Amino acid sequence: MKVTIKDVARDAGVSPSTVSRVISDSSRIGEATKKRVRKSIEKLGYTPNVMARSLVSRRSRIIGVVMPHEADTLFSNPFFIQAMKGISVAAEKNNYHIMYAFGRDEEGELDAVKNYISRNIVDGICLLTARKRDRCIEYLKGEEFPFVVIGTPEEKTSEDTLWVDNDNEEAVRNIVKLLSEDGHKKIGFIGAKRNWTVSINREKGFIEESSLRGVETFIEYEEDFTRASGYSGARKLFREPGITSVICTDDILAFGAQKYLLENDGAHVKILGFNRIDPQGNFGPKFSSVDINSAGLGEEAINLLISKLNHTNKSNYKIVDTKLERIEEEL
Amino acid sequence: MKVTIKDVARDAGVSPSTVSRVISDSSRIGEATKKRVRKSIEKLGYTPNVMARSLVSRRSRIIGVVMPHEADTLFSNPFFIQAMKGISVAAEKNNYHIMYAFGRDEEGELDAVKNYISRNIVDGICLLTARKRDRCIEYLKGEEFPFVVIGTPEEKTSEDTLWVDNDNEEAVRNIVKLLSEDGHKKIGFIGAKRNWTVSINREKGFIEESSLRGVETFIEYEEDFTRASGYSGARKLFREPGITSVICTDDILAFGAQKYLLENDGAHVKILGFNRIDPQGNFGPKFSSVDINSAGLGEEAINLLISKLNHTNKSNYKIVDTKLERIEEEL
DNA sequence: CTGAAAGCGCTTACAG
DNA sequence: CTGAAAGCGCTTACAG
Structure with a gap:
C-alpha cells in the first residue's frame, strides 16, 4: 500500500496538517518538529501524491507542449528535438512535468490546446512555432490561458503574450x-x-x-x-x-x-x-x-512561462543568443 | 468559474452520482435521464476534471515515456521522433496522455522512472530502447510496475515483460x-x-x-x-x-x-x-x-501497455513488420 | 507553533 | 433506476 501523509503524521506523532506544512517548509513550524517529520518521511519513503495535491492547489505542475504538425517533415531538422530537450531540462529544474501533443494539422493542434485547457490538465502551454494568424495563439489569448511561443508572434505589441526567440x-x-x-x-x-x-x-x-x-x-x-x-x-x-x-x-x-x-x-x-x-x-x-541554440530557446520558454505562472515575470519575452560556428573540413 | 459535476447535476435536476454514471455510460441509468444529463453537459460545456477523477480512480491515464540519453546524439536518426509520433497517436486514441522525460545519463533515466512511480504520476512507462543489463528494466521489474520496451529485452523469457520490436x-x-x-x-x-x-x-x-x-x-x-x-x-x-x-x-x-x-x-x-x-x-x-516502421513500433508499444493496464492483453510482445524500400536516384 | 475541520471534484459501494 | 454518504490524499483558512 502506498504511504500517505497520514502514515507520516502517525509515525511522527503530529497531525497531517503539520506534515503538509513541513513539506512546503512553512516558517511557522518549529525546527525540532520539522526534523522529526522529515525523518519519518525519509523512513517511510513518503512522496506526496501529485493528483491530490493538484486537486486542491488547482495547479497540476504540468506544462503542455504542442508540436507543430509540420514537425513531421521538419524533423530532418534537429531544432525540435533539441528544443524539447531544453524544455525538459527547464521543467525538471522547476519541478514541473511536460506533456506533448502532436496535432495532425492545425485543427488538431487547436484540439490539443482545447483539450488541455478544458480538462484542467496543464497549467500552461508552450507552442513551438509562431505562424501568421496562428489559431492556437488566438484561441489561447481569447481564453486568457497562460502560454509561451517559441518564435516571434505576429503581434509582438501585445504585452500579454510570452515569447522567446533569437535576434x-x-x-x-x-x-x-x-x-x-x-x-x-x-x-x-x-x-x-x-x-x-x-x-x-x-x-x-x-x-x-x-x-x-x-x-x-x-x-x-x-x-x-x-x-x-x-x-x-x-x-x-x-x-x-x-x-x-x-x-x-x-x-x-x-x-x-x-x-x-x-x-x-x-x-x-x-x-x-x-x-x-x-x-x-x-x-x-x-x-x-x-x-540558434534550440535547447536554449526551449529552456527559456519554459522559464518564462513558469515565472508567469508564479507572477514573478519581469518581461514578456526573452532573446536567446546565437553563435556563428565556423566549421573546418573533416570526414 | 469552471463548471463542475454539481452544476450539471443542478441543471439536469439529478444528483452528481447520476451525472457521473451518465458520463461512464452506466447501464443502470434510464435513457431519458441520460439524454437530459447529456444535454446539460453540452449546454454548460462541462468536461470532467481529470485530477479529481484520477485521485479517486487511482489511474492518471498518463503514460511516461523515458527517452534514452543517447537520443541526443542519435537524433540525426529520425527513429525517436517518429516513435514519439506513433506513441502520441495510440495514446490519443485510447484517451491517454503522454509525458516525456529526458535523462542526462542512465542514472538520470532511472531517476525519471523512480520519480514517475513514487509520485503516482503515470499508470505505466514506455522505454524507447533495450540495453544489456538495463537498469530501468530491472528496476521496473522489481517494482512490478507496468511498462513496455521498444526493442527486444535481454531476457525475452520473462513473460511479464512487455516489448515490441521488428523481426x-x-x-x-x-x-x-x-x-x-x-x-x-x-x-x-x-x-x-x-x-x-x-x-x-x-x-x-x-x-x-x-x-x-x-x-x-x-x-x-x-x-x-x-x-x-x-x-x-x-x-x-x-x-x-x-x-x-x-x-x-x-x-x-x-x-x-x-x-x-x-x-x-x-x-x-x-x-x-x-x-x-x-x-x-x-x-x-x-x-x-x-x-522499420518506427511510428508503428511506438503505436504498438502503447497499445500493448494499455491493454496490459486493462488486463486485456493476450500476448506480452508484438512484432512490427518491416518493409524494404528501394529508392530510385533523384535530386 | 500546531491541530481539527472543511473542501478540492470526482466515483462507488450501499440503500432504497 | 437514482440518491445520500463516504472517501481518494492532500492544503489551508480558522482557532487556539
Missing part, C-alpha cells in the same frame, strides 16, 4: 559584417517561407547591414525548406555573376545550394547556413552555420 | 534472399554496437540465410553508428576483393560506406541500409533501406 536580424548583420570585412562585395541570400517572421527579420538584417557597408545584395525566396529549394534558389541567384558568398536561412537550403555550386564551378563561393545541421551523409565540404 | 532476423534474411537471387555471391555486413540485441539478430539472419544459399559472408563491426564508422568499416571490409553488396545496420553507417566506395571505385557495389534516413545533404546516389 535574427542581429545574427545576419553579424555575418554580413564578417563577410564584408573579408572583402565580399556581392552577397546572395536564399530563404524560404517569406512570410514567416523569422525570414522577415533575417532579410531585414541582411539588407540593412549590407547597405551600411556598401555591399550589393541579391535575394531569392523559395517555397519550402528543402534541398531542392536551395538548389533552385542557387540556380536563379547565380545568374548574376560575381557573387562570392551566399547566406541561406537554413542548412537544408544550404545543402542544396552547395550541390548547385559544386556542380557549376562555384566551389569557391562561401556558404553560410542556419541551424547547424549535422550533414550526416553530406559528401560536400562543410560550411559555417549559425547555431 | 530483425527475418528482415536481413529477406535482403540476402533478394541479393542472392540477383546473383550476389559475396556479401558484406557492417554493423555497430555489437552487443545490442538488434545487432545480434540482424547478424544471425545474415549468416544463416547466406549459408543456406551458399553466399560468402564478410562482417565488420564498429563502435558507434556514425558516418566515420561506416567509412572505416567499409575500408576494412573491402580489402577482400569481389564483394558486390554490403548490408549496413543503419543508414548512417551506409552513408559512410558509400563515401568510401565512391572514392575507391566501388560505385557498382550495392548498398542496403536500415531506418530509411532522408539523406538531406547527401550528394551520393541513394540506396535501398529497410523501413
